[in-house]
Amino acid sequence: MDKLDLNLLRSLQVLLKTCNVTMAAKAQGVSQSAMSYNLARLRSHFGDELLTRQGAHMVMTPFAHGLVSPLDEVFASLEALAVKDQGLDLAQCRESFVIALPDIAEADFAPGLLALVRSEAPNMTLHFNPLGSIDVYDELDSGSIHFAIGAYLEGRVHHKRKLMFYEQFLCLYNPLFFDQNLPDDLEAWLALPHLVMQESKGEPDPLRRALGKTYKRLKVAATTSRLTLVPHLLKQASVVSTLPSSIAMRFAQEHGFKVAVPPVTLREVPVALVWHESFDKSPAHVWLRNAISSSFHPA
Numbered sequence: 001m002d003k004l005d006l007n008l009l010r011s012l013q014v015l016l017k018t019c020n021v022t023m024a025a026k027a028q029g030v031s032q033s034a035m036s037y038n039l040a041r042l043r044s045h046f047g048d049e050l051l052t053r054q055g056a057h058m059v060m061t062p063f064a065h066g067l068v069s070p071l072d073e074v075f076a077s078l079e080a081l082a083v084k085d086q087g088l089d090l091a092q093c094r095e096s097f098v099i100a101l102p103d104i105a106e107a108d109f110a111p112g113l114l115a116l117v118r119s120e121a122p123n124m125t126l127h128f129n130p131l132g133s134i135d136v137y138d139e140l141d142s143g144s145i146h147f148a149i150g151a152y153l154e155g156r157v158h159h160k161r162k163l164m165f166y167e168q169f170l171c172l173y174n175p176l177f178f179d180q181n182l183p184d185d186l187e188a189w190l191a192l193p194h195l196v197m198q199e200s201k202g203e204p205d206p207l208r209r210a211l212g213k214t215y216k217r218l219k220v221a222a223t224t225s226r227l228t229l230v231p232h233l234l235k236q237a238s239v240v241s242t243l244p245s246s247i248a249m250r251f252a253q254e255h256g257f258k259v260a261v262p263p264v265t266l267r268e269v270p271v272a273l274v275w276h277e278s279f280d281k282s283p284a285h286v287w288l289r290n291a292i293s294s295s296f297h298p299a
Contacts (some may be wrong), residue, residue: 101128159275169245184263221239
């Protein structure tokens with residue numbers, strides 16, 4: 001059995017966040033063949049496939065899902081030790097940070113982040129601001145915000161970016177209204193009554209992007225841009241909503257709903273953290289960056 005060193009564990013963390021060997025190799029600065037070899041070693045060590053193919057994409061196995069949180073905690077702790085060496089006293093830190101993020105990310109990870117900050121840095125202040133129609137990079141440049149979370153793959157030369165994971169999608173539904181599991185036949189699935197999430201800035205929703213012309217055959221029962229309304233609607237009406245997997249799993253656990261994999265390939269969405277390079281070495285900023293990363297647990 002292979003021994004696990006930090007480099008191999010880091011490969012595992014990146015593989016689980018990207019669910020893509022090529023992207024993981026690029027993130028770690030190694031060849032694709034080297035990352036494939038690392039994945040083979042990890043599979044042998046854990047006795048689990050870790051990533052399996054589903055259509056055109058790779059998805060985590062249930063065992064791999066259980067490794068995400070411990071891995072994040074391990075590397076966040078290691079990075080926190082490096083910050084501690086710079087003399088940061090978290091108990092006395094009174095800095096204030098503005099985090100711009102979409103409501104889905106706010107509902108999914110903000111409670112855990114706030115709990116962590118209250119425990120480790122009780123005098124630190126967090127401001128959660130909606131993304132809305134702001135220009136994230138201009139806001140970072142002006143200092144109006146310190147972090148932005150979203151699908152940011154590129155920034156300006158003076159911006160830093162950390163890809164946290166690729167968000168997948170799941171169908172969420174109330175088992176009180178659906179006696180059987182959702183159909184895996186596309187035509188039967190299209191005929192289900194759908195509650196469709198509308199995206200901001202005029203962008204098409206994930207279903208419209210994935211289905212293309214087929215979207216016209218989708219039975220749309222209702223649309224909403226308010227994420228907080230979704231569980232209330234599902235409690236009262238027989239509709240299915242396709243959401244990012246992390247928030248779908250959270251709603252399922254909190255409200256007794258069920259989830260299912262949609263019978264169509266939906267484009268995965270990158271979830272990244274961006275900040276201005278002038279804060280790159282600030283101890284409090286570094287600590288909060290690590291705290292943000294460890295608070296995200298994709299489903």
